[in-house]
Amino acid sequence: MNGIESKVAEPQTEELALVEAARSGDVGAFEQLIKRYDRNVFRIAQHITQNREDAEDVVQDAFIKAYRNLAQFQGNSKFYTWLVRIAVNEALMKLRRRKTAKTVSLDEDVTTDEGSMPREVADWSPNPEQLYDQSELGEILQKTIQALPESFRTVFVLRDIEGMSTEETAEMLNLSVPAVKSRLLRARLQLRERLNRYFKKPKRNGAKPQ
Amino acid sequence: MKCKDFLKELNEYLDGQIDVQLKTELEEHLQWCHDCYVVCNTTRKTIEIYHDNDVYPLPEPIRERLHQAIVTKCKAKSEHQG
Numbered sequence: 001m002n003g004i005e006s007k008v009a010e011p012q013t014e015e016l017a018l019v020e021a022a023r024s025g026d027v028g029a030f031e032q033l034i035k036r037y038d039r040n041v042f043r044i045a046q047h048i049t050q051n052r053e054d055a056e057d058v059v060q061d062a063f064i065k066a067y068r069n070l071a072q073f074q075g076n077s078k079f080y081t082w083l084v085r086i087a088v089n090e091a092l093m094k095l096r097r098r099k100t101a102k103t104v105s106l107d108e109d110v111t112t113d114e115g116s117m118p119r120e121v122a123d124w125s126p127n128p129e130q131l132y133d134q135s136e137l138g139e140i141l142q143k144t145i146q147a148l149p150e151s152f153r154t155v156f157v158l159r160d161i162e163g164m165s166t167e168e169t170a171e172m173l174n175l176s177v178p179a180v181k182s183r184l185l186r187a188r189l190q191l192r193e194r195l196n197r198y199f200k201k202p203k204r205n206g207a208k209p210q
Numbered sequence: 211m212k213c214k215d216f217l218k219e220l221n222e223y224l225d226g227q228i229d230v231q232l233k234t235e236l237e238e239h240l241q242w243c244h245d246c247y248v249v250c251n252t253t254r255k256t257i258e259i260y261h262d263n264d265v266y267p268l269p270e271p272i273r274e275r276l277h278q279a280i281v282t283k284c285k286a287k288s289e290h291q292g
Contacts (some may be wrong), residue, residue, distance in 0.1 A: 043266045118249050123251075
């Protein structure tokens, strides 16, 4: 399918030149990198932490940390991937800090077999997103993804929203490739199931006047 | 192929990461199994909708404030290093 591709398409050499310049102290060059990726970092952070303030902090902390550690960046991975890894760690730390008071563990064991069979199979309207205006749609999508367990949500965001590969996602989250695949499948199916009620085709002859 | 087997391969099918033979088998299943056809299409649509709609846009004024804060700290670091 063509719909899923990275939101970030960058000419690699130009970017490496920016990274090089930033490494030698050119803050202006680093600012170019900030402008390029701040929206992605914010989106990932907000999805993980589900807290606006935390997400803003993550953007700041991740970029500052990246700048301070540019010497450690190896040109063999993309700068974006490297940056996202820093951002994901920062976001997960924020989340853990907030969750310490609660009993829910981030590493709660996620069983892989149950819960992935679709319960409701209903076809959707041809252009379901057009059933709602932009802000309504935004609310629906936000509410729906927020309801996913954190471990599914993060995998979905990195893989399907940010366009990371399964291997990159596994590495960033310290998960095995099969674990990423299984969480991704469950995330996708659960989101689908939850979106049914907003997007399903109205039954034309189903509702007869009583 | 059973629906359960189809679902197991759904990720790879949607991502286009399967070999030709398995793809043919999955598509055969889709031809007669309406439920899997619907699940497959609506799951694909789910991914597209989330990919195409930014649920958390970053407002410009906040963006600028963040940039300034980051750049100030980076400059401080550069000067410190001399």
